[in-house]
Amino acid sequence: MYKREFEATLKTGNTPKSTFLYGACSYQNNALCEQLLSLLQANNDEKVMMYYDEYHFSTAKNFLSQSSLFGDRNILIIKSDKTIPAKELETLVELCAKNDSSYFIYQYFGEDKKATPLTKCFDKKTQAAFVRLFKAEFNEAMQLLQNHARLVGLNIDRYALQHLYMIHMEELSLCINECEKLLVLNKEIHIKDIDALVYGLGNVSMEHFLTKLLEKKDIKEEFERLIEGDGMEEIRMINAIEAHVVQLFLFHAYIKLHGSFDAKAILGYPLPPHIAAQRSQHSIKIDVYTYKLLLTLLSEAEYRLKKTSNLDKASYLLSTLIKLQSYL
Structure with missing residues (x-):
């Protein structure tokens, strides 16, 4: 049906x-x-x-x-x-x-x-x-976003909604979460507000990269942009991934104990709602044994990146991350 x-x-x-x-x-x-x-x-x-x-x-x-x-x-x-x-x-x-x-x-x-x-x-x-x-057609997606904005009392013009949808690469869930955040401004939202306050998925970010990594999607293009285009060092990337996996484990443990998540209680500081929800979704998909495998793999990779000379670090790190995806 x-x-x-x-x-x-x-x-x-x-x-x-x-x-x-x-x-x-x-x-x-x-x-x-x-x-x-x-x-x-x-x-x-x-x-x-x-x-x-x-x-x-x-x-x-x-x-x-x-x-x-x-x-x-x-x-x-x-x-x-x-x-x-x-x-x-x-x-x-x-x-x-x-x-x-x-x-x-x-x-x-x-x-x-x-x-x-x-x-x-x-x-x-x-x-x-x-x-x-099925993925909503553009007009249907706009109608869904307008309906939600009206429901929560967000005053936002259609052009701003279209802009929000496009910079989030047509991901409805992220746009809905942004509507909740924009509510606190308590004013009519225009395109300039979106540009000033929303960091879209159209830009390659570490958050976007981590999402693709955990969802077992192709990461090669984003990896190359981060390493070559943005100049991110391999050791910085591996440390960021390790920290992210540790956060996911903390979410996982908290959800198992309490049945729900509270980013501030888990981390000591709040996260944007859509990021907190995403952390929760990713964390509960991974079992405790797999967390052990992931963290062991990452710590070994970090050691090699720091200690091994004459190592093609970018190629080694990419192969490690592909191996990591095989564990998920």
């Missing part, structure tokens, strides 16, 4: 018992999930959220199997870039179909080709639905 068809279904007041959201736009994925929860008028006590490696079939099954004594619902939301085995999905979907008080939302952020076979588990016969999301 496509997004428009699904939204038309929601407008009738019909909420699927089980919903599978996947595709190319994480912002729309999260927005549809919020629409579902709003339609259900879900209370926090009724919801169980499972992020990435937190999913356990037995826990999910037991939660959805519970009967309601006081009219409460069992609303399970799973956010993951990993696929759940089809047999397990079928069981969870069937439980919701049989239990009037149970609802299941599966937000998948992985590859589309891995998601397609799972759509068979979300059949209309079991009051289930699946929605494949």
Whole structure:
């Protein structure tokens, strides 16, 4: 099912018992999930959220199997870039179909080709639905941004929104987070404000590079720009990556203990909301053993960069980072 068809279904007041959201736009994925929860008028006590490696079939099954004594619902939301085995999905979907008080939302952020076979588990016969999301066309993206700006009370002209969208390389989630930051100015936002206050992804930054590194994307072009164009030293880069991985581990540990993240509590200082959210998302995807592998690899690379003479440092560092991506 496509997004428009699904939204038309929601407008009738019909909420699927089980919903599978996947595709190319994480912002729309999260927005549809919020629409579902709003339609259900879900209370926090009724919801169980499972992020990435937190999913356990037995826990999910037991939660959805519970009967309601006081009219409460069992609303399970799973956010993951990993696929759940089809047999397990079928069981969870069937439980919701049989239990009037149970609802299941599966937000998948992985590859589309891995998601397609799972759509068979979300059949209309079991009051289930699946929605494949595509990158918004430019006009649709502008409308989504305008709607969000209106919702949060941000006074921003269309040209400034277009500029924001372009400098963030058409990444809706980052633009939405910037809207929250721009609110504090308490005035109408114009293009000059965007230029003065927003550092876009159109510029090669270490933050952008680290994101691509952790998301296992091709880093060669950005690596060359940072080393050759910006003149960043290899040892500075390896130190920055080590510090970033340590931060991710701190986020990971805090989330495991408290169930949510608080950048100021973790680091001692606040981060921009979109960066803090990104740290959280990246941190929870990596397990403790992999953190050990990453930090060991980086510390060994740092030692070689400092101590080994006649070393092609740029080539060595690039090969190390490609190896690092293989661990993720």
